[in-house]
Amino acid sequence: MRKKDIYILGIESSCDETAAAVVKNGRQVLSNIIASQIMVHRKFGGVVPEIASRKHVEQVLPVIDAALAQAGVALADIDAVAVTYGPGLVGALLVGLSAAKSLAWAAGKPLIGVNHLEGHVFANFLTDPDLEPPFLALVVSGGHTALLKVTGYNSFELLGQTRDDAAGEAFDKIARVMGMPYPGGPEIEKLARTGNSQAIEFPRAMLDNPYEFSFSGLKSAVINYLHNEEQADRPVHKADVAASFQEAVTDVLVQKSVAALEAAELKDIVLAGGVSANQVLQDKLAAAAHRVGARLVHPEKILCTDNAVMIACRGYYQFMDGEASGLDLNADPSLKLG
Ligand code: KG4
Ligand code: ZN
DSSP states (O other), X not given: OOOOOXXXXXEEOSSSEEEEEEEETTTEEEEEEEEEOHHHHHTTTSOOHHHHHHHHHHHHHHHHHHHHHHHTOOXXXXXXXXXXXXXXXXXXXHHHHHHHHHHHHHHTOOEEEEEHHHHHHHHHHHHOTTOOSSEEEEEEOSSOEEEEEEEETTEEEEEEEBSSOOHHHHHHHHHHHTTOOSSHHHHHHHHHTTSOTTSSOOOXXXXXXXXXXXXXXXXXXXXXXXXXXXXXXXXXXXXXXXHHHHHHHHHHHHHHHHHHHHHTTOSEEEEESXXXXXHHHHHHHHHHHHHTTOEEXXXXXXXXXXXXXXXXXXXXXXXXXXXXXXXXXXXXXXOOOO
16 A cells, blocks of 8 residues: 655744745655844844744744645645744744644644754755764754764654854854954855955864863954954954854864764764754865764755755654653753754
């Protein structure tokens, strides 16, 4: 007998993107709708939680309708509704979660609560149809930096994470002090293209624990450098600062990832989270992985930052494992990895 196709509706609203998507059999993207609020938050220099919640309320139903329409699938054809329940901004999470619960209840479909960070990791399954666990994941988003061993579709082992700032947070803060708009990562990357990455020697915190990260010292070093140059009335070459900062962040990320890859004897490493869009990180990590006989997989650009395709993909594997959430599922703003 032919296996039945499984359709998952994914919903994501953890930060400043309202997104919905339909994914067939875990890996086939039928639709991917993202309503970004970046321009709304830009004038405040970062995401304003209250505004984010209100924008999600405005966008969530039209975005879900558009995702179903683009996929050519009716709600009745959906097998389960997968939704991000954390981590993220609580008010933002609650909007997507409430919409998902209502739809699941009204249509009599199972609800599946998805960890947003696991979703970022699963974005790689959509880019590389042959990718299978076990593999290592370097999770680098606005709020998290972690090394995760993915031992199976539903089993993870956290190797280490950041003690202070996340990599994306460091990009955003440095961009902000240099007068660039939110989000800072893409701005720093653009500016760094015209700079010299060897111009300034910023610190690389390697720490005793090989799998833990710390970016607060680097952040302070860049801010102090800018301050000292200004005090001394010397002109600052912002492109050199951006390139040297990016070099320091990516050096640490790459070195620690490769150490973990070798220790765990894994053949694949994947990038996950917004910072995975960074071309310098992708290039350096691909080359370093290659040197130790491993290969890098990274999501295609549109799936690097927040989206609902990754949530539907993660939800599919939970669904296939018989997992379902109750309608009393609550948002968990500080939900952990692993
Ligand atoms: O995963 P994401 O979209 O949202 C969270 O779950 O946090 O990640 C957003 C983060 C921001 O800090 C943003 O500056 C960073 O990803 N980012 C980048 C790039 N694109 C986005 N950082 C460095 N280079 C980029 N090209
Ligand atoms: Zn994210």
